[in-house]
Amino acid sequence: MIEAVDVWFSYRDKEILKGVNFKAEKGEVTVLMGKNGAGKTTFLMHINGLLKPKRGEIFIDGEKVHYDRKSISKVRRKVGFVFQNPDDQIIAPTVWQEVAFGPTNLGLNEEEVKKAVENSLKAVKLEGFERKLCNELSGGEKKMLSIASVLAMDPDYVIFDEPTAGVDAIGFKAIVDIIKELKSKGRGVIVSTHDFDLANYVGDKFVFMNDGKVVFEGYEPDFTLAAEIGIRTFAYGKIIIVPHTAKIPISDDIDFVAAMGYKAKKRAAEEGINIDINSAVLERSILRALEGHTVLLICSEEMIRTVKREVAKYPVKVEERKVEVYEVHKV
Template sequence: MTNLLEFDNIHYAYPNCPASLFSVTFSIKKGARVALVGPNGAGKTTLMLMCNGVLEPSQGRVLLDGEPLKYDNRSLREVRKKVGMVFQNSDTQLFAPTVYQDVAFGPHNLGMEPDEIKKVVTRALLEVGLAGYEKRPPHQLSGGEKKRAAIAGTLAMDPEILVFDEPTSSLDPAGAADLMELLDELNAKGATIIISTHDVELAYLWADQIILLNKGTVLHMGTPEEVFTDPALVTSSNLRMPAVLELYTELVSRQMVKKTESPKSVLQLVSSLEQNFKKPEAERILGTITVCDVDATGTEEIKAWIAYHPGLRCGAMGTRAKNLAERESIALDFTYGVIDKGILRALVGENSVLLTPASMVPHVFLRVETYCRESGNRIAVVSMNTKTESPAPGAMTNRGPTE
């Protein structure tokens, strides 16, 4: 992967204030999921505002596609087509009388024709799960809906890079999980995602790359495992170790599990424990995971399939899948961490069906295959829709429902 965005020896100080950033240097590759992590006052928001030229460094350069940013109005318009920013407080981005007008603001400023504007606004609202909200006043939306409307306004510009400042702030746990699933879906479609957060649990589980900041400087750059398994590094950044990693460390110290690759989820921690208490293969009855592509399967077909297979656990990931479940009164057993929960149910012999948009189907198969390869378990992955092809040859895959 090539470097898409680079920060070269960045310094910055707000007027009449001490310096906020010192000698910040790092790069972000195309398609990455990056978390800027640090306590309040670490310089995260200042750095985020430099991604699309809202702030200009006092010293150093920001490069996009290898070219230094220029700060004249014409150049910044081009930059903001490629780099979309979603602020922590969605109210700062929502100012028009209706959701449609808010989302259409950027395309209108780009000089798009009305028909093209309608097309991109409709697409953006569909992607974030706000189809039908076009005439709603933004001030009547919930906190999560406001966040999605702000994201839709950014998506309407079709950027390559999406930048989120504290994306889950002010959201309840369910809303935060929904939003992170949306970011996963956008990333699966090719967007490079950058978030700032002080939530170590979120960063550890979600990101590919962690940039650890404190007092305006970069303490460390690396994978989540490299950053969060170093107690001294975590302490020096005024943060704490993720709970699942802290528990794993304690279990290793008591010789209750063998020290292997650090777990990032409850599923991986359970897998480590299972190595000590694993039943003989002949005694293990594993359940099946069925994948339903809601973009390629009719609603009546989905409902009939579920009715024909009573006793299934049902999960939904992605906005369109969850909206379908709510609209059709399909009871959901899990709505976040859906793939891992399906695997956990399979390990105790239960079958699950996972409703998902087309863009996330390969991710489901790949996640199950990766788990099977690492654990030695063989969980059957079934496609409800015969048009869906499995990209995960290492897992047990079938066509059609399990009887």
């Protein structure tokens, strides 16, 4: 576990961190969110020893970080840092040299270094780039290269500062996969991001920072608080799935009603509910939810699993209203 206890920091006389308490576990993805200037990057630089707190302590796997050379080099080995701007990180002329730098420094032999470089370049989809010059890569490619250099050292914890900023859909997917892979290998991942799609895809624990302090920590994000402290969450629509046998809950927060299949349409008609989406129902419901709307989707019980599986491929929240069985009275 990485733990920060009452960490204070200032740049010159400007106080930036005002008593941060934070924990991130191995095998979990901890997402750090907060508005611009909240202190996220400054804080992250403390947990791999790039900055020294003015007051407070950092513990890595229970071991207190001391700020001598030996302690810092141990911290750097355990905690990798992928910078927001890859130009702050890339130091070697060629892609191969850049990725080989870390494992070579760790004392790996030639064969091990080769393997580490190959595997990391594969993970970020930069196979075949070995001989390229780093300064000739595109912004997105540099980002992936900076991730590869960290992966090559196989750290126990990896910090990603705004990993998806300026990254296209393919890069986004690759970054999601890398984070999930690290987690499945039992590594601890800490991601600072403004990208709620990413947070939603990978996050286990959510930590919100505001004005130099941690103001929220939980396994479900608090959307109301997020909105209050300037965290962007709007790209997060919702589909409420209701089986056709249930009482259909119509409320003010529903933007669109969709009915999928004959039974659902019949049910809506019986209850006198106006249907907004009744063709290409699943696709159009997902599209509306991706735009941030709330869609009430009525479908037959047999379809619920299929619908949930399909919706799970997108950054849309699914809520299932449990069956309040509707009794059919014969007349």
